[in-house]
């Protein structure tokens with residue numbers, strides 16, 4: 427009998443991506459929240475439940491308990507565990523067309539770098555106890571994104587909706603001591619635009635505007651945009667926006683301290699420079715040659731070029747160059763740091779020559795990973811879970827097998 431396809435699940439700050447192993451793209455992408463104040467029937471449809479309620483609803487019954495509707499995720503972490511089960515129910519029934527009483531599939535879950543052990547354990551329990559899956563496997567989203575580009579060594583810059591991570595990966599595993607995180611990403615770019623443009627517009631309208639107008643050009647200097655730019659609202663009304671905001675909104679990712687975002691490691695370019703310093707010198711060349719971008723916010727116009735520039739002028743890289751120069755008086759050892767810098771816009775290996783799918787990179791990497799023969803060895807099976815009984819022994823196994 428052929429093994430069941432695995433479910434691939436990427437629970438992001440703004441979107442859930444779900445589908446099956448071996449497929450090129452997620453079957454479905456939808457918001458990772460159960461919004462408040464929707465019409466009752468719409469909420470029940472979202473939850474995949476049959477009965478409808480007239481009027482607006484603010485809470486739903488989850489296992490006999492009333493739970494308030496709202497966001498499930500916050501900056502990559504699961505914030506509302508009570509709402510997670512209905513969100514997963516909705517994912518499996520509405521989006522994957524599966525009956526949730528006993529899923530006859532294993533599941534691969536993409537988790538953020540440095541995910542907490544507690545969160546992994548809780549998710550494992552939910553998957554086995556509530557959805558009765560056949561196996562569970564956790565993989566670091568950056569490792570998966572790198573994998574999607576056909577690499578197992580490189581430095582991943584993952585910038586989604588709620589957070590940005592810089593993650594060095596060597597032979598398919600991250601180097602946790604050198605992972606850096608910025609608590610800002612696409613949602614902060616949208617919020618900045620929303621706050622600063624004159625017209626008071628809804629979040630989703632501004633997000634669309636960001637997709638067509640935001641750019642990573644410098645805010646000052648000859649290449650900055652100083653003139654007004656035009657945008658058509660969904661009803662066709664044209665509005666004018668100060669060009670500087672379309673760049674400043676993205677500048678916050680590269681200069682967070684200038685926008686009131688606290689980050690000891692600086693902006694994304696500085697983070698990459700520091701990360702280069704923190705990894706062992708033997709792997710530095712691999713990192714430098716393979717800086718791979720992933721996540722929706724890296725789709726902003728000019729992101730690749732700006733990242734390249736910011737890395738080259740980062741203090742971390744400068745320090746590495748100074749060190750190299752000191753060591754190389756008289757004899758030449760290796761290349762000057764930065765010489766081989768290659769920022770790759772992550773052409774995932776399933777779509778040669780095309781890069782717009784890098785926002786799905788983690789999901790695509792998961793789909794590939796779960797299709798390999800070795801997948802069996804990195805999952806904890808239903809049998810493992812049941813054998814462990816109340817002893818909680820499965821927890822050790824789940825962490826040991828996770829691809830982090």
Ligand SMILES: Nc1ncnc2c1ncn2[C@@H]1O[C@H](COP(=O)(O)OP(=O)(O)OP(=O)(O)O)[C@@H](O)[C@H]1O
Nearest residue numbers: 438439440441586587588589612613721722723725
């Ligand atoms: N073409 C585009 N241009 C600019 N921004 C884009 C584009 N496409 C998507 N985005 C932005 O990418 C962000 C979503 O990225 P992604 O789907 O990778 O995040 P997520 O997985 O939900 O969150 P996270 O990875 O932070 O947990 C949003 O802010 C969205 O506006």
